[in-house]
Amino acid sequence: MNCLRDKARLLLSRAVSCTQRSSCLSQGWARHSHTLPALRFHTCPVAGDTAQSVDRFQGSNLRVPVFNWRREVVGEHTLPGDIFNVPIRKDILHRVVRWQLAKRQQGTHKTKTRSEVRGGGRKPHSQKGSGRARFGSIRAAQRRGGGIIFGPVVRSHEHGLQKKVRKLGLKCALTAKATEGRLTVVDSLAVDPPKTKVLDEQLHALLPDVPRRSILIIDSSKDTSDGGDNLRKAASNLPWTDVLPQGGANVYSILQRDNLILSRSAVDLLVERLRQTRPLKAETSS
Amino acid sequence: MPADLLEGLISKSAASTQCRYSLQNMRPFSGGHASTSSPGEREFIALNNLSDNPGATHYKKRLGRGIGSGLGKTSGRGHKGQGARTGRSPKLGFEGGQTPLRQRAPKRGFHNPHAVTWDPLNLKTLQEAVEKGQLQPGTVVTMKTLYDAGLLSKKIDHGIKLLGTGAEKFNKPLHLQVSQASASAVAAVERAGGSVTKVYYNKLGLRALLKPDWFARKQRLLPRPARPPPAMAPKFDVIGSLPPVSVIQPGAAVAAA
Numbered sequence: 001m002n003c004l005r006d007k008a009r010l011l012l013s014r015a016v017s018c019t020q021r022s023s024c025l026s027q028g029w030a031r032h033s034h035t036l037p038a039l040r041f042h043t044c045p046v047a048g049d050t051a052q053s054v055d056r057f058q059g060s061n062l063r064v065p066v067f068n069w070r071r072e073v074v075g076e077h078t079l080p081g082d083i084f085n086v087p088i089r090k091d092i093l094h095r096v097v098r099w100q101l102a103k104r105q106q107g108t109h110k111t112k113t114r115s116e117v118r119g120g121g122r123k124p125h126s127q128k129g130s131g132r133a134r135f136g137s138i139r140a141a142q143r144r145g146g147g148i149i150f151g152p153v154v155r156s157h158e159h160g161l162q163k164k165v166r167k168l169g170l171k172c173a174l175t176a177k178a179t180e181g182r183l184t185v186v187d188s189l190a191v192d193p194p195k196t197k198v199l200d201e202q203l204h205a206l207l208p209d210v211p212r213r214s215i216l217i218i219d220s221s222k223d224t225s226d227g228g229d230n231l232r233k234a235a236s237n238l239p240w241t242d243v244l245p246q247g248g249a250n251v252y253s254i255l256q257r258d259n260l261i262l263s264r265s266a267v268d269l270l271v272e273r274l275r276q277t278r279p280l281k282a283e284t285s286s
Numbered sequence: 287m288p289a290d291l292l293e294g295l296i297s298k299s300a301a302s303t304q305c306r307y308s309l310q311n312m313r314p315f316s317g318g319h320a321s322t323s324s325p326g327e328r329e330f331i332a333l334n335n336l337s338d339n340p341g342a343t344h345y346k347k348r349l350g351r352g353i354g355s356g357l358g359k360t361s362g363r364g365h366k367g368q369g370a371r372t373g374r375s376p377k378l379g380f381e382g383g384q385t386p387l388r389q390r391a392p393k394r395g396f397h398n399p400h401a402v403t404w405d406p407l408n409l410k411t412l413q414e415a416v417e418k419g420q421l422q423p424g425t426v427v428t429m430k431t432l433y434d435a436g437l438l439s440k441k442i443d444h445g446i447k448l449l450g451t452g453a454e455k456f457n458k459p460l461h462l463q464v465s466q467a468s469a470s471a472v473a474a475v476e477r478a479g480g481s482v483t484k485v486y487y488n489k490l491g492l493r494a495l496l497k498p499d500w501f502a503r504k505q506r507l508l509p510r511p512a513r514p515p516p517a518m519a520p521k522f523d524v525i526g527s528l529p530p531v532s533v534i535q536p537g538a539a540v541a542a543a
Contacts, residue, residue, distance in 0.1 A: 094336035
């Protein structure tokens, strides 16, 4: 599959050079810098401005088309506004990403203190009378080959983050993708036959404008028909393409990739999960 | 400088950014709050441009790093003495060897280890709970019911005493089983068509009543109901059963009255 990787690189380099050549009228997105000057888009008369101003209201539901793999519209889906249209809190996203990265840090780092460095049990020379400086050990910190003071020790870097903040972070990440127009809802993510080539072509058809296909695909679970094992097998060797079940959807993975593809059932399950509240006291105790 | 001109162009074309999405999708996504930094730039949220709010992070004090830092030579610990050394600082309330304040004051009063305290529950709370639908009017309300409805505190020592705050407005018929009740509360409940039964649970029994899960989890049997001590017996109507009886028995209300 090295050829695919090369192909992707080629596409990337072409896209970058393209944007450099015609910065004003280029249709592609800037790849390396995530800051995109609005000048890049071709100025055209604003159609449907009134509809937009209604939709822009925070908290309102978003109605989006549902595509199939050939980018044909096969239906419509409503993304609830309390999850896909919340105010984007960058600070919350930052905190959640930091929490995720800290949590996954292995923490296997260690230096040896003077007691752990081999040797050094004997007093090098007598305290007095030798004409030399006083020393108790050859492994003291100031000596060559000596121990390290306050060096790193094996530890967990994990820190806490409130569950409500984590939940809000996920909502913000989904909202960010939705408002940027980089969220696509698909009716089914099934790949048949389970070949990388097939999936590559399908993704190309689904997202034709995207030069670097940096994509996170979220299906409902590992063993359902909308994606499942076939999708994972097919995507495992595609560069910049990740697959997650909806239960594993997280802020870091969403922000890591440019585009987000959700299956229709994944959206429903995700919404249901994010709306769940803590069970009432009466339910738990009886 | 063509800055003004550029800005004008940018603001004009900011609307067209959304227009592009409207062509791409059937209904446009809202794009209002994605770019909060400046009107001209459309900034995609990605891992490389996240930041916390300014002032959200505390920076570590760097002790002993030169005069300019203000925490140089003695690292803010002052000169020689116990406070300047490493290790534990003197315990709280230690006054350098002088008799501390808490020892200077004379002892006063006494602690009664046998004291029985009732957690108060007011009729006003019950009235509100019924109005909110947390309690059903006309039913038997045990302390377990009240606990599950979230009307009691988490830790209850010996039981609940029903008190008469809000008695004049109380009008919901409830058959209450509580430890104690004031005369005004009993009168108000009966006026509303309910009844009050004073049931006795000892501390273990009360725990079995409120948290039967704990016994199930530990695979223990529920304790048998205990009799009240002779001195306390006249204060109660019945010995509380475990698990509680929550069906209205024909003679119960009469016996309570």
